Amino acid sequence: MIKKVIINFLIIAAIIALSYTKLINFIGIYNVIPDILLILVVFNGLFFGSMFGMVFGFCAGLAYDFSTYPLIGFYALIYLIIGVSTSVPEKKIDIEHFFVTVVLLFIFFILKALLFLVIGSIFLKPQEIYYYFKDVFVIQLLYTIGLSFPIFLIYKKIASINRKTEKR
Incomplete structure (x- = not known):
């Protein structure tokens, strides 16, 4: 468990560090980058349990808030809720097939957009919400699913390696 936490902490740090480099402009499409943190929160929740997804989501969102966003806790709350919501399909759906995870990721991306709209309507300016849905939403959705x-x-x-080591 400690090894998993350290590895995920390093992944979050690498993604945040990547956002400060020029390389991010190279992978961006129209200055829109994929929501890698959302992918990681959803996959951590689906493959390692919703509790781990919730903790990872909160930490990833908080790190993102500290590094880029002036409103501390905004993305931490959004990713925390997404991490908790991975408990809904956790045991009910076979997540070993890519198509199923794409559909789930699409659903969680829409959930993130709805949370952004609801929480953003309380804390953000209407122009920021309008910009997200006008210029970022569709490109980020397609790019996130593609990645x-x-x-x-x-x-x-x-996950298969973890299952093998847990059986021993």
């Missing part, structure tokens, strides 16, 4: 395939393969491999 989820290689990350899914990595998480599937890690």
Whole structure:
């Protein structure tokens, strides 16, 4: 468990550090980058349990808030709720197939957008919400789903290794 926490902490740190480099402009499409943190929160919740997804979501959101966003706790709350909501399909759906995880990721992306709208209507300016849905939403959705395939393969491999070591 400690090893998993340290690895995920390093992943969050690498993603946050990546957001400060010029490399992020290279992978961005129209200055929109995929929501890698959302992919990781959903996959951590689905593959390692909703409690781990919740903690990872809160930590990832808080790190994102500290590094880029002036409103501390905004994304921490959004990713925390998404991490908790991974408990709904956790035991009921076979997550070993990529198509199922794409559909789930699409649903969680829509949930993130709804949370952004609801929580943002309380704390953000209307122009920020309008900009997100006008210029960012569709590109980020498609880019996030497209990038989820290689990350899914990595998480599937890690989860199978974890299951083998837990059986011993």
